[in-house]
Amino acid sequence: MSSSNNVLISGKHITKVFGYGNHKTTAVNDVSFDLHEGEIVSIVGESGSGKTTLAKMIMGLLKETSGTIEYKGKPRQLRNHAARKKYWKDIQAIFQDPFSSFNLFYKVEKLLMDCIKLQGLKLPREEQVQKMKDACSFVNLKYEELFNKYPFELSGGQMQRLMIARIFMLHPKVLIADEPTSMVDACSRSTILDMLMKLRQENNMTIIFITHDVGLSYYVSDTIYIMEKGKIVESGIAEEVILNPQHKYTKQLIEDVPKIHSEWNLA
Ligand SMILES: Nc1ncnc2c1ncn2[C@@H]1O[C@H](COP(=O)(O)OP(=O)(O)OP(=O)(O)O)[C@@H](O)[C@H]1O
Ligand SMILES: [Mg+2]
Numbered sequence: 146m147s148s149s150n151n152v153l154i155s156g157k158h159i160t161k162v163f164g165y166g167n168h169k170t171t172a173v174n175d176v177s178f179d180l181h182e183g184e185i186v187s188i189v190g191e192s193g194s195g196k197t198t199l200a201k202m203i204m205g206l207l208k209e210t211s212g213t214i215e216y217k218g219k220p221r222q223l224r225n226h227a228a229r230k231k232y233w234k235d236i237q238a239i240f241q242d243p244f245s246s247f248n249l250f251y252k253v254e255k256l257l258m259d260c261i262k263l264q265g266l267k268l269p270r271e272e273q274v275q276k277m278k279d280a281c282s283f284v285n286l287k288y289e290e291l292f293n294k295y296p297f298e299l300s301g302g303q304m305q306r307l308m309i310a311r312i313f314m315l316h317p318k319v320l321i322a323d324e325p326t327s328m329v330d331a332c333s334r335s336t337i338l339d340m341l342m343k344l345r346q347e348n349n350m351t352i353i354f355i356t357h358d359v360g361l362s363y364y365v366s367d368t369i370y371i372m373e374k375g376k377i378v379e380s381g382i383a384e385e386v387i388l389n390p391q392h393k394y395t396k397q398l399i400e401d402v403p404k405i406h407s408e409w410n411l412a
Contacts, residue, residue: 154180159212161198172198174375185352187362190372196355200321204238238321239308247296254292260314280310302333309340316348323355360402363387371395
């Protein structure tokens with residue numbers, strides 16, 4: 146995982162400052178990282194540590210105050226609509242609040258159909274419907290029951306699964322999953338995690354998994370970055386970071402999850 150020739154996204158000294166004067170917040174402070182093809186990286190930190198801000202900069206939804214983000218070895222180009230469309234074909238995100246990610250006036254059918262259109266596929270109607278059905282069944286949803294519904298008619302868990310169905314259809318190279326399990330119960334949480342793992346297995350998808358839960362990060366990722374107040378304070382192979390933490394903040398996060406081994410049956 147750590148060879149430098151398959152680095153897909155690399156962040157170099159990225160900083161994001163919100164506000165000005167006496168009201169400045171440095172949400173992300175001089176963060177650097179390398180994301181390799183097929184790797185699952187977790188970014189772990191408590192609320193307000195800058196995780197979502199970092200994710201939005203990687204997505205190109207927020208502009209970094211300083212630093213650079215490179216994609217496939219070149220500074221990422223997002224200057225015009227065509228460049229953004231090309232980037233977003235490769236890099237997709239699932240955000241904390243699924244309801245904010247969808248156009249609430251579009252029915253499920255249109256939300257899924259847009260994925261087919263985004264890929265520039267021209268298919269007969271039956272094949273389009275089949276693709277939408279396949280995507281729904283991948284996430285254990287029934288297309289027939291949902292296609293005519295609006296997002297606000299779905300539960301939080303159904304919405305999150307619908308977002309994963311869209312990822313299944315779009316199969317981006319990189320998925321940023323920002324607390325994708327925040328709105329669901331423990332049972333749906335493990336189903337969602339399993340789906341993400343399956344996506345990675347089938348499509349060699351690279352995943353940035355954002356969570357405040359250090360136990361989850363251990364369960365899902367190859368590499369962990371620990372973020373405290375905008376800074377990466379520790380990073381490395383998941384097992385090493387969790388089983389032999391060096392930084393006091395990491396130690397504290399782990400202490401807050403007393404039974405990490407028994408909880409996940411990993412011992
Ligand atoms: N648009 C904004 N304007 C001003 N400050 C912001 C903005 N977005 C985030 N911040 C601030 O930046 C800091 C980091 O916020 P961010 O949402 O990145 O944290 P987070 O790690 O994702 O937290 P959580 O776990 O609660 O989602 C916080 O202090 C927040 O108040
Ligand atoms: Mg967040």
